[in-house]
Amino acid sequence: AKRAGRNQLSYYAPVMNAKLKATLQMETDLRKAINDHELFLVYQPIFNVRHQAMVGVEALVRWRKPDGSMVFPDEFIPVAEQTGLIVPLGDYVLEQACKQLQQWHKKGLDLSMSVNVSPAQLRDSNFISLLQNCLKHYSLNPLKIQLELTEQIFIENSEELVSSLDTIANMGVHLAIDDFGTGYSSLSYLQKLSVDVLKIDKSFMDAVLSDTESAMLVKAMIAMAHSLNLAVVAEGVESQEQQDFLATEGCERGQGYFYGRPVEPEQLAPYFSDYLAT
Numbered sequence: 001a002k003r004a005g006r007n008q009l010s011y012y013a014p015v016m017n018a019k020l021k022a023t024l025q026m027e028t029d030l031r032k033a034i035n036d037h038e039l040f041l042v043y044q045p046i047f048n049v050r051h052q053a054m055v056g057v058e059a060l061v062r063w064r065k066p067d068g069s070m071v072f073p074d075e076f077i078p079v080a081e082q083t084g085l086i087v088p089l090g091d092y093v094l095e096q097a098c099k100q101l102q103q104w105h106k107k108g109l110d111l112s113m114s115v116n117v118s119p120a121q122l123r124d125s126n127f128i129s130l131l132q133n134c135l136k137h138y139s140l141n142p143l144k145i146q147l148e149l150t151e152q153i154f155i156e157n158s159e160e161l162v163s164s165l166d167t168i169a170n171m172g173v174h175l176a177i178d179d180f181g182t183g184y185s186s187l188s189y190l191q192k193l194s195v196d197v198l199k200i201d202k203s204f205m206d207a208v209l210s211d212t213e214s215a216m217l218v219k220a221m222i223a224m225a226h227s228l229n230l231a232v233v234a235e236g237v238e239s240q241e242q243q244d245f246l247a248t249e250g251c252e253r254g255q256g257y258f259y260g261r262p263v264e265p266e267q268l269a270p271y272f273s274d275y276l277a278t
C-alpha cells in the first residue's frame with residue numbers, strides 16, 4: 001500500500017510542485033543573498049512639489065546575483081514575506097538606509113529617509129529596539145526617518161500593532177501609508193493611529209490627466225489628508241503636467257520618474273546642488 005501511495009505521489013508531484021519548487025529555490029537563494037550581501041539599496045528622490053527640489057529619498061532594495069543578473073523586489077519581497085526572511089532582510093535595509101542617511105547628514109544634506117516596512121517586521125518583537133539602536137548609532141534625528149506601511153497592516157487591527165505604532169510615533173519617527181487607496185481597508189485607522197503622511201498610489205496618478213474620475217479621487221484624497229493634518233506624497237509622477245496638477249491641488253510632495261528614478265547614492269549628486277532643507 002505504501003508503495004502505491006508513493007507512486008501516486010510521484011505521478012502528480014511534477015505538476016503540483018513546479019511553483020513550490022521555484023519558491024523553495026528562491027528562498028534558498030535569498031537566504032544566501034542576505035548573508036553574502038548581494039542585496040543593496042537604491043534611493044529615489046522625493047521632491048517638494050511647489051519648489052521642485054529634493055527633500056528626501058525612499059530606499060528601495062535591489063538584488064544583484066553573483067552572475068550579474070538583477071532581481072526586482074516585486075519578485076522576491078513576496079517570497080521573503082511568505083518565508084519570514086523579510087525580518088532579516090528588512091533589518092538589513094533599515095540599517096543600511098540609516099547608515100547612508102548619516103553620511104548625507106555629515107555632508108550637510110538634511111534629507112529625510114523613507115523605508116518600507118512589512119507587517120511581519122512590525123510584529124517582530126525586536127523591531128523597536130533595532131530602530132532605536134539605529135537612530136542612536138547613526139546619530140539621526142528621528143523626524144528625518146519615515147516608515148512606509150501599506151493598508152494591509154490595518155486590516156488585522158490588533159492591540160499589539162496599535163501600541164507598536166504609538167511607540168514608534170512617540171520616538172518622533174514619521175509613519176506613512178504607502179499605496180493609499182489600494183488596500184481595501186476601512187479609513188477609520190487614519191483617526192486612531194498616529195499616521196503623518198499619506199502616499200497616493202501610482203495607479204491613481206496614471207489616469208489623473210486623462211480621466212476626470214481619477215482626478216476627482218486624487219483631489220478628494222488630498223483634501224481628506226489635509227483635513228486630517230496629514231501631508232501628501234503623490235507616487236508615479238512621470239510628467240510636467242502631473243506635477244502641475246499636484247501643484248494646483250496643494251499636494252506637498254511628489255515622487256516618480258519625472259523627478260528621478262531610483263539610483264545608487266553617488267548618482268544622486270546632481271540633485272544636491274539645489275535640494276531643499278526642511
Ligand code: C2E
Pocket residue numbers: 044059060061072073074077090093116117118178179235236237238255256257258262
Ligand atoms: P513601492 O513602495 O510603492 O515603491 C515604488 C515603486 O515604484 C518602486 O519600484 C519604484 O521604482 C517605482 N516607481 C517610482 N516612480 C515611478 C514612476 O514614475 N513610474 C513607474 N513606472 N514606476 C515608478 P521597486 O523599487 O521595483 O519596488 C517595488 C515594491 O517593492 C515597492 O513598492 C515596495 O512595496 C517593495 N519594496 C521595495 N523595497 C523594499 C524594502 O526594502 N522592503 C519592503 N518591505 N518592501 C520593499
Ligand code: CA
Pocket residue numbers: 058116148178
Ligand atoms: Ca514605498
Ligand code: CA
Pocket residue numbers: 178179199201235
Ligand atoms: Ca508606494
Ligand code: CA
Pocket residue numbers: 179
Ligand atoms: Ca507600489
